[in-house]
Amino acid sequence: MPGGHLTYDDRRRISEGLAEGLTYAEIARRLGRPRSTVGREIARNGGPHGYHAGRAQQATGWRARRRPAAPAAAGDAGRRDPQAVREFEERLTAAFGGVPTMAARVMACLFTSDTGNLTVAELTERLRVSPASISKGVGWLEQVGLVRRERDNRRERYIIDAEVWYRAWLVGTRSMMLWTETVREGVDILGAGTPAGVRLATASRFFELISTDMAQAAEHYRQTFATTGDIPR
The missing domain is CATH 1.10.287 (Helix Hairpins)
Known part of the structure; x- marks a missing residue:
């Protein structure tokens, strides 16, 4: 129904509309949905040339299961399993395909820090590598615009933000x-x-x-x- 969640049948009709070469507006009219709803659905599920109803339906279910029921309490950070965090950082590093290894490790650290920013000393301690290695990884990330730096008194902090x-x-x-x-x-x-x-x-x-x-x-x-x-x- 209009205004509700998209159903599998809706997604199948979106896929058929794309195959026919229809515009987003035409597909939206067929479904009785806002064009913005159709545009978001297609953009988050492979784009106009990669959209498949079945995969989109599965991805939506996965996102729903992953969505937290409520914001985590501040004290939750103290109850984390350090080993589980390290293993996740390793998996996240491997997932950054095409990114140099040290740059990927730095990125994983920044992503998993609650502040979203760390100094060279903090990164060196967490990754157990030399400051020169950290600088090399950060340099690559800065070059492609994935991190930025800010000076905090005498120290420089490397920051990863919402963008x-x-x-x-x-x-x-x-x-x-x-x-x-x-x-x-x-x-x-x-x-x-x-x-x-x-x-x-x-x-x-x-x-x-x-x-x-x-x-x-x-x-x-x-x-x-x-x-x-x-x-x-």
Whole structure:
């Protein structure tokens, strides 16, 4: 029903509408839903070229199960299992595919700190590496805009904030755009009419579509959350 949660049938009709090449507004009219509802649903579940009703339904159920019932009490931090935290940080580090190992370890530490910021000394103690290694990891993260630094008296703090996912997504978008441009060069070199040239042209088009979808999803995220004040503008 309009205004309620999307059902599997709604998601199946969204998938069918995308396959037919309908606009978000046309799909929304068919469902009797706001266009913004349809746009958010598609953006968070693979974009217009990757949306599948079954996967979207499963992802929605997973998010519902993961959503906390109430804010955690401040005292909960003291009851954490240090070993479980370390193991989670290791899994999180491995999940940052494409990020240099030390940069990924620093990022995992910042994500799992309640303050969202740490000094070089604190990172050195937690990761048991040299300050030079920390600086190298932080340098990479700063270069791609995933962390920023602020001076706290004599110390510098490295900070990860609410906008980090938006910036991380843009890093991936730029990588896809680079793939598009690089592969496209190969078409001219190998010849557009050759089997290799056709193969590269198809790959170039694929990466172009993916990068476009990623850019649109990032902008949708920014517009949605910036209005609530969650993301700095």
